Amino acid sequence: MKEGYNLLLLIILIIITLGVTFSVYAFRGRRAIVKVIEIFRQQNALRINDAKTVEELGLEKPDFVQRVMRGRDFKQYALQILIKRGVICVTEDGRLYMVEDKLDQDVR
DSSP states (O other): OHHHHHHHHHHHHHHHHHHHHHHHHHHHHHHHHHHHHHHHHHTTOOSGGGOBOHHHHTOOOOOHHHHHHHOOOTHHHHHHHHHHHTSEEEOTTSOEEEOGGGOOTTTO
């Protein structure tokens, strides 16, 4: 009987740990989306004529050493989400700009 209780306790602990992990990842993802939007506003990359490169925006992918030292950078993930939603557009030459009209109310 005690072994069954211990197993149930272990399963509950694993479920709680997974829930907390996913919550932290979701929170960091939402925070990164806000940061990426702020970067575009600060750089004034809000029209096609003002589009900037990834390097100019400071959103280039970190190299291996940077990833190891700083941990996971969610800004790349946030950038991809915003591109898929059509909030950030890519020009033919690879520069990026943000269309503020397409921002959802919850992102604003």
